[in-house]
Amino acid sequence: MTVTLEPLFLGIDGGGTHCRVRLTDHSGAIIGNGLAGSANVYSNPYGTLESIMQAVDQALEQAGLDCQAMPRIYAGIGLAGGAMPAAVDFLQQWQHPFAKARFVSDSHIACLGAHAGADGSILIIGTGISGWSIVEGRTRSWSGWGFPFADTGSGAWLGLRLYQLTIDALDGIIPHTEMTLAMAADYQHRAENMVQAFQQASPAQMAELAVRVVEHAALEDRHALTIVAEQQKIIRSLLTSMHTFNHQPIALLGGLSEFVSSHLTEEFKQLLTGTAGDPLSGALLLASEGVTI
Amino acid sequence: MTVTLEPLFLGIDGGGTHCRVRLTDHSGAIIGNGLAGSANVYSNPYGTLESIMQAVDQALEQAGLDCQAMPRIYAGIGLAGGAMPAAVDFLQQWQHPFAKARFVSDSHIACLGAHAGADGSILIIGTGISGWSIVEGRTRSWSGWGFPFADTGSGAWLGLRLYQLTIDALDGIIPHTEMTLAMAADYQHRAENMVQAFQQASPAQMAELAVRVVEHAALEDRHALTIVAEQQKIIRSLLTSMHTFNHQPIALLGGLSEFVSSHLTEEFKQLLTGTAGDPLSGALLLASEGVTI
Incomplete structure (x- = not known):
């Protein structure tokens, strides 16, 4: 077995119900997936960190790796509630185990994924409703303020x-x-x-x-x-x-x-x-941005 | 002092915030008033009975009477939540101290009061919204199902x-x-x-x-x-x-x-x-109905 220090890329999509992760090697090949519970960092900050690490452990195990691989991992992390100021503060203070981690909202990675990293907008119409836009690195949101008082149209x-x-x-x-x-x-x-x-x-x-x-x-x-x-x-x-x-x-x-x-x-x-990719593909784009192999 | 067994009439208006009572003698002259806390019999059944008795004690004291007068009292009682089936069951089992007590909803006494006992309808537009109608003893309600999911227009x-x-x-x-x-x-x-x-x-x-x-x-x-x-x-x-x-x-x-x-x-x-009288006047009409002096 040869010891490799090549980077690994980790995409994390944390929603109110599930936290999904996808792990790729430096070539972009998927080598592991993980699934854990709720990851709304605004309503449940510590539970979110637990869900993330649980899903990451699964993905590492699938890839035949363990926690020693952590320093090789570049993570792109989109979390429900991740755009709220209190959540941003909380995440900045987290001593995460990765080489690097970038935190955004779940809408942000969905938008990156849908447009394969190009500028564009999304409108998510599910249980809730919210719009998100990325243009030259600037973001803007519409609606998504929560049921029952808001989220009309959802x-x-x-x-x-x-x-x-x-x-x-x-x-x-x-x-x-x-x-x-x-x-x-x-x-x-x-x-x-x-x-x-x-x-x-x-x-x-x-x-x-x-x-x-x-x-x-x-x-x-x-x-x-x-x-x-x-x-x-x-x-x-x-x-x-x-x-x-x-x-x-x-x-x-x-x-x-x-x-x-x-x-x-x-x-x-x-x-x-149409939609180019899913939120996890968006999270992986975020993870690999600016990383030279 | 002459002992009198003439009937007394008691009107009770129990709302989500206050319970108001008005006591009259057999001629209809007001001899006492009372005010206590919340009397929503659906959400707080036992608290409602406490509020009622507290307000009644006040009114009796104002009238220079005490609990010995209870058997002379004919009560008309309108309560918030009083039309809900669970509330009707609860009130029927109450061993109240009055000569007679009739229980209806707070909308019912408001409707009786507004039309001085004649047939008619009311539409209450306050924090909530609800319609009530009495025609030849039959009642019907509209709206009033509670915010935020209902009570549109309130x-x-x-x-x-x-x-x-x-x-x-x-x-x-x-x-x-x-x-x-x-x-x-x-x-x-x-x-x-x-x-x-x-x-x-x-x-x-x-x-x-x-x-x-x-x-x-x-x-x-x-x-x-x-x-x-x-x-x-x-x-x-x-x-x-x-x-x-x-x-x-x-x-x-x-x-x-x-x-x-x-x-x-x-x-x-x-x-x-226009409005002929207030809910307490409606409750007193209910109290005196069918009572011969």
Whole structure:
């Protein structure tokens, strides 16, 4: 066995639910992957460090390496909540074991990945919604301020609108459609049951309801189409603001991106572009930036 | 001193913040008042009973009476949360000390009071929003399912819309107006500060922001007028549904009733009527109903 000091590159994508890592050798070949729990550095800073190291250990093991390889690792790390000032302070103080580590938000690596490191914007439409843009190293964000008070247009918000319209139908303020009837039936057609079931609902729980809106929109359910129209209005505002700002191509990401783009008019579809790579590929670009081999 | 067994009438209005009582003699003359803390029987059943008895003791003391008068008291009791099935069960099992007690929701006594016991409807527009109707003993409610997921059109919702529009302006999705600029200035023009300040905001805290919307609407601030237009649409739906249901006159109650009615068109103003009495007068009507002196 020859001892090598060639650099290794590590991409880390830390989200609210999972922390994913990808390890490559100096040629870019993937030699290990890792998966651990939640890595929202704003809401759970120490838990995030644990998740990161757990996923990194997995990836090293897969690569047939151990912690002695740490000083060879150049890490690009994108974390949920990583753009919040308190999180930046926290991460700067971390005595990490790598040769070098660069910290950004999870949106930032998603944007780098989507555009293969070129300038561009992304709009992530999943449980939450947020836009991110990188132009000549400068970044800017749109929305993403959290459900229930913000994140209008997101999956959680789609679910909220279904919830609200179903209650309105039960109150007799608007007529039922198939969609609201199906939702009401799950709660014995009683608004108080719905209120109780969703009193402490998380964004993820609300977003689960979005599936119903997507399904009934395909069936041209009148209330579903109302919600789609409201969502499209929000998305158009976001896309317009993003395009006006920098005229860069925008990649739509997240579980609802296909649904949303299928309803866009040609005018707005023209602002969009496909996705070159995933967030981990973006994290690896960040890791290898400026490293000479 | 002559011993009298004439009946006494007790009206109780239990809300989320205060429990108010009013005691009258058989002629209807007020002989005592009482005030205690929270009386939401759904969220705090035992605390509600404590608040009731504390306020009743005050009223008895003012009237120069003590607990020996309890068997002479006919009570009409309206409580926040009093229409929820769990609350009805709880109250039916209470071994209350009165000659007789009738339990309804706080909306019910407000409706009885507003129409002096006659058939009619009310729409309460305060921190929350809810409609109530009594026609020939039958009742029906509209909205009132709680902020943040419901209660659109309420004071808390007005505050939420200001919050959302301010964040949108900070994100550059919409232009600022005087109203959003004033709000943003309180948080150093940083959306993250606003998100942090309102992360756990209660309906009451959100409703405090409504004052700003009211003030800026008077100055014809463009975003304030947008919010007013959205609210008016919600109120029109509610009033239409209530009117279509029973063609009864509707009294607007609550801190925002004047603001809302000042923006209504003549068509909808015609559905409205003035208020005959307050919720405690409604509770006293309930207390004395069917009691022969």
